[in-house]
Amino acid sequence: MKRRDFVNRVILTGGALSLGIGCKSKVRTGTGTEKSMPVSTDTASGRTIREPEREIPVLAETDVLVIGGGPAGTAAAIAASRTGAETYLVERYNHLGGLWTGGLVLPLLSTHALDRHKRQRKVIFGIGEEMSGRLFDLGMAIHEVNPVIDPEAGKFVLDEMIREAGVRMLYHSWASNVIMDGNVIRGVFIETKSGRMAVLAKVVIDCTGDGDIFHLAGDDYDTMNYAIGLVHRLGNVDRIDPDKPGYEKKNLGDPTPLKGVNWVNMWGRENQDALDVVNLSNLQMDYRREIWNSVQELRKTPGHEEVFLLDTASQLGVRMSRILDGEYRLRLEDTMTYRSFSDAIGISGAWTTMLYRGRKIPASERPWWQIPYRSLVPRKTENLLVAGRCFCFEKELVEDTRIIGTCLVTGQGAGAAAGLAVREKVFPRNVNVKRLRDLLKQQGVWMG
Amino acid sequence: MKKTVTASDIRTVSFIIAMVSVIPGLWKGFQGFHAWLSPFLMLNSVFALKAIIWLNMAAVAVLAAVMIRKRWFCKYLCPAGWCFDKISSLSPFAGRTYNKLPHAGKWLAVISLVSALFGFPLFVIFDPLSLFNGFFLNLAGKPEPVVFISLLPFPLLLLMHFFLPGIWCKKLCPLGGLQTGLWDIKSHLSGLNLKKAPVSETELPGRRYFVMSGAGLLAGLIMPGILRSSPVKVIRPPGTRDSLSFNTLCSRCGNCIRACPTRIIQPLTVCDQPLAWMTPVIRYENGYCLETCNICSRVCPTGAIAFFPVDEKKHVFIGKAEISSENCYLLNNRECIKCREVCKYEAISYMPGTGTNTGVPVADLSKCVGCGACEIVCPADCIVVRPL
Ligand SMILES: Cc1cc2nc3c(=O)[nH]c(=O)nc-3n(C[C@H](O)[C@H](O)[C@H](O)COP(=O)(O)OP(=O)(O)OC[C@H]3O[C@@H](n4cnc5c(N)ncnc54)[C@H](O)[C@@H]3O)c2cc1C
Ligand code: SF4
Ligand code: SF4
Numbered sequence: 001m002k003r004r005d006f007v008n009r010v011i012l013t014g015g016a017l018s019l020g021i022g023c024k025s026k027v028r029t030g031t032g033t034e035k036s037m038p039v040s041t042d043t044a045s046g047r048t049i050r051e052p053e054r055e056i057p058v059l060a061e062t063d064v065l066v067i068g069g070g071p072a073g074t075a076a077a078i079a080a081s082r083t084g085a086e087t088y089l090v091e092r093y094n095h096l097g098g099l100w101t102g103g104l105v106l107p108l109l110s111t112h113a114l115d116r117h118k119r120q121r122k123v124i125f126g127i128g129e130e131m132s133g134r135l136f137d138l139g140m141a142i143h144e145v146n147p148v149i150d151p152e153a154g155k156f157v158l159d160e161m162i163r164e165a166g167v168r169m170l171y172h173s174w175a176s177n178v179i180m181d182g183n184v185i186r187g188v189f190i191e192t193k194s195g196r197m198a199v200l201a202k203v204v205i206d207c208t209g210d211g212d213i214f215h216l217a218g219d220d221y222d223t224m225n226y227a228i229g230l231v232h233r234l235g236n237v238d239r240i241d242p243d244k245p246g247y248e249k250k251n252l253g254d255p256t257p258l259k260g261v262n263w264v265n266m267w268g269r270e271n272q273d274a275l276d277v278v279n280l281s282n283l284q285m286d287y288r289r290e291i292w293n294s295v296q297e298l299r300k301t302p303g304h305e306e307v308f309l310l311d312t313a314s315q316l317g318v319r320m321s322r323i324l325d326g327e328y329r330l331r332l333e334d335t336m337t338y339r340s341f342s343d344a345i346g347i348s349g350a351w352t353t354m355l356y357r358g359r360k361i362p363a364s365e366r367p368w369w370q371i372p373y374r375s376l377v378p379r380k381t382e383n384l385l386v387a388g389r390c391f392c393f394e395k396e397l398v399e400d401t402r403i404i405g406t407c408l409v410t411g412q413g414a415g416a417a418a419g420l421a422v423r424e425k426v427f428p429r430n431v432n433v434k435r436l437r438d439l440l441k442q443q444g445v446w447m448g
Numbered sequence: 449m450k451k452t453v454t455a456s457d458i459r460t461v462s463f464i465i466a467m468v469s470v471i472p473g474l475w476k477g478f479q480g481f482h483a484w485l486s487p488f489l490m491l492n493s494v495f496a497l498k499a500i501i502w503l504n505m506a507a508v509a510v511l512a513a514v515m516i517r518k519r520w521f522c523k524y525l526c527p528a529g530w531c532f533d534k535i536s537s538l539s540p541f542a543g544r545t546y547n548k549l550p551h552a553g554k555w556l557a558v559i560s561l562v563s564a565l566f567g568f569p570l571f572v573i574f575d576p577l578s579l580f581n582g583f584f585l586n587l588a589g590k591p592e593p594v595v596f597i598s599l600l601p602f603p604l605l606l607l608m609h610f611f612l613p614g615i616w617c618k619k620l621c622p623l624g625g626l627q628t629g630l631w632d633i634k635s636h637l638s639g640l641n642l643k644k645a646p647v648s649e650t651e652l653p654g655r656r657y658f659v660m661s662g663a664g665l666l667a668g669l670i671m672p673g674i675l676r677s678s679p680v681k682v683i684r685p686p687g688t689r690d691s692l693s694f695n696t697l698c699s700r701c702g703n704c705i706r707a708c709p710t711r712i713i714q715p716l717t718v719c720d721q722p723l724a725w726m727t728p729v730i731r732y733e734n735g736y737c738l739e740t741c742n743i744c745s746r747v748c749p750t751g752a753i754a755f756f757p758v759d760e761k762k763h764v765f766i767g768k769a770e771i772s773s774e775n776c777y778l779l780n781n782r783e784c785i786k787c788r789e790v791c792k793y794e795a796i797s798y799m800p801g802t803g804t805n806t807g808v809p810v811a812d813l814s815k816c817v818g819c820g821a822c823e824i825v826c827p828a829d830c831i832v833v834r835p836l
Binding site: 227 | 712779782789821
């Protein structure tokens with residue numbers, strides 16, 4: 001168990017724990033349990049500054065608070081709101097969909113897998129299915145298996161769905177700290193243009209992808225350095241002239257629903273620390289330059305003159321960072337053997353070939369796999385759930401768990417569970433899994 | 449009434465155990481265990497390899513028993529003999545004798561053992577336990593039509609016993625020949641020492657043995673040349689000693705083929721390699737050589753696949769990965785690092801590529817053992833493991 005060692009911590013003032021729940025006024029920062037966000041190790045070594053104690057306005061008190069509006073967070077917020085719980089969704093950028101839209105990672109993978117009768121079938125239903133269905137209706141998704149979407153249409157559809165579900169949206173709000181009462185999370189501080197504010201909630205769902213919230217809450221986790229990339233899109237790929245003298249076939253990425261527009265993935269540099277802000281900044285700048293140069297290079301190739309760089313992703317392509325140490329660690333074996341869990345919250349599919357016990361299991365022959373609710377529940381913190389690419393799984397599984405399809409399933413599971421916990425007035429850990437599964441089935445989730 | 453257990457009862461039990469032990473994959477280290485009981489295989493292996501391992505002790509014990517009771521193995525243990533006797537008992541020609549026929553089994557035994565001293569035991573394939581076990585070869589893996597040809601010997605022998613009851617055990621079997629030969633020598637010696645009988649009374653088999661040994665010697669000298677003239681370039685199971693003697697040392701019992709948990713060992717059935725016919729080769733189609741496995745080296749009764757501890761696996765080289773990266777996903781902006789992810793020997797790394805690409809997969813051949821994991825996992829078929 002490797003915890004990141006933050007050398008330079010900004011230590012906040014200690015002080016009496018005053019939580020102000022119920023009183024609409026203010027929350028004081030600087031409780032003993034407050035943890036700081038990571039600060040790059042590149043700053044002057046060991047130096048810290050004490051932040052003065054201050055009063056923070058409470059923006060809202062709600063039932064469910066979802067942090068991070070990626071595929072997981074959006075699905076979580078909609079699912080929670082549909083149970084009747086008042087739900088807030090906090091997103092640091094200006095769009096929903098996270099890497100799926102803002103990261104230009106357009107294919108919704110792992111929608112299909114083999115069922116028990118060895119038939120290839122669709123496995124992702126529920127809110128994820130609604131999203132892709134609406135995108136298909138708009139003509140903004142292609143391919144039935146693992147659909148590729150248009151990012152702007154994705155942002156629009158997700159916004160609409162959030163609106164319809166009655167979720168209260170907070171864009172341009174960066175969750176920066178947690179409000180703890182012992183091991184119970186009571187809310188989150190957000191940094192906004194209106195200053196630092198507090199949102200109090202009965203249940204918080206960490207959908208930041210990087211596990212910012214469970215880290216701040218002091219839960220245990222594993223970290224994983226992985227390749228970080230930056231996706232970009234090319235325009236006018238339909239105007240390439242292969243008959244031009246000197247024409248060469250070039251690698252132009254893959255088609256999107258828009259005519260003449262391709263998305264170009266980037267694996268990027270290996271073994272990157274996604275929790276180091278200086279590193280992220282450097283990568284961002286290097287990648288932008290690399291992409292710019294490579295597209296200029298491309299335009300010089302005969303026949304490709306009209307191709308242009310449409311955009312680079314507004315979110316850097318962070319694949320992995322923290323992995324929760326939850327109540328149950330999903331294992332590779334579980335996903336290969338149709339293991340059924342009594343607390344399964346849904347099923348995901350598979351998109352890569354895997355080796356299991358020395359044998360090759362091609363993507364087309366991989367079984368569907370269930371995701372147990374316990375894998376979303378942190379061990380220490382109460383009232384906190386985790387969904388998206390940082391829930392609790394074995395690293396061997398990373399290629400399947402970090403994928404958009406899986407994030408949508410875990411998101412919806414966590415959202416519904418949070419709603420149920422609020423309704424039944426229990427800690428999410430103690431939610432009745434039978435009723436949770438019934439609720440999810442009502443919400444359209446397929447359980448196998 | 450008390451029923452006494454007869455030798456034939458014990459042999460029936462032995463037969464049943466032998467049948468169970470050839471079920472593929474089930475019995476791990478006991479796959480085809482009966483082959484370990486054959487003194488013929490054991491002596492060939494020990495002579496050829498000049499080495500002995502503790503599992504050989506089973507056959508050494510049998511050897512001792514054989515010196516005390518004539519053809520003890522045949523009477524108490526041999527599952528093949530059990531089958532032959534069953535057929536013979538159905539034969540209308542019961543009671544046939546073959547006094548005129550030479551005892552070919554003895555010849556096979558002596559020639560094989562002498563050539564084994566040169567590292568090339570010639571007739572291990574005629575060991576009855578190899579024939580028996582080898583028949584069940586097709587229980588593992590996908591049956592190829594050609595494999596059936598190799599399945600014929602044992603049924604043919606069975607059929608033969610309907611017309612010529614008892615012929616194998618009496619005249620043909622090299623294991624039987626070995627036992628009889630040893631018994632002859634023993635009684636000859638005891639005749640010399642104890643009874644002080646005149647030499648002429650018990651026939652001295654020396655001359656004939658001498659001729660046979662000469663044949664074995666000749667074979668031992670010629671074999672390497674023959675084998676070298678058509679070298680076999682294939683991936684062998686891990687622990688295989690050297691490709692030259694492998695073809696003669698391997699008794700084609702199929703133990704390794706049936707034991708392999710990932711079913712990558714298959715019999716070689718290329719017609720232009722008659723000497724290597726039915727020897728085990730590795731083909732990576734749907735499985736790879738597990739980093740945690742040494743089962744083939746544990747079940748090989750002749751030492752053709754030499755035992756190695758699992759910890760040593762990273763030093764047991766069987767092939768080398770060859771990567772041609774034109775189609776590699778990474779160079780085509782797609783998500784993949786499968787080859788590096790599956791390599792348990794950390795042999796694969798990505799060399800910096802140009803532009804926005806991460807890199808090009810390369811295999812470090814000082815670490816790559818040729819396990820095939822990357823070959824089977826690569827979605828773009830970029831990797832092939834080649835024989836060393
Ligand atoms: C280059 C690349 C290619 C990929 N290719 C594919 C692919 O082809 N198909 C596929 O299915 N998957 C692919 N993935 C994986 C997949 O896109 C992501 O793993 C998935 O989107 C994760 O969803 P998430 O909701 O958990 O997190 P994210 O999508 O990362 O969303 C997290 C959201 O939370 C917000 N957030 C984070 N921290 C805070 C905070 N402190 N306060 C407020 N908001 C915060 C972020 O802004 C973001 O919007 C790829 C990933 C990368 C990087
Ligand atoms: S064959 Fe491939 S996976 Fe196996 S050791 Fe060599 S490089 Fe690694
Ligand atoms: S597995 Fe194949 S496609 Fe994937 S990175 Fe390795 S060589 Fe490239």
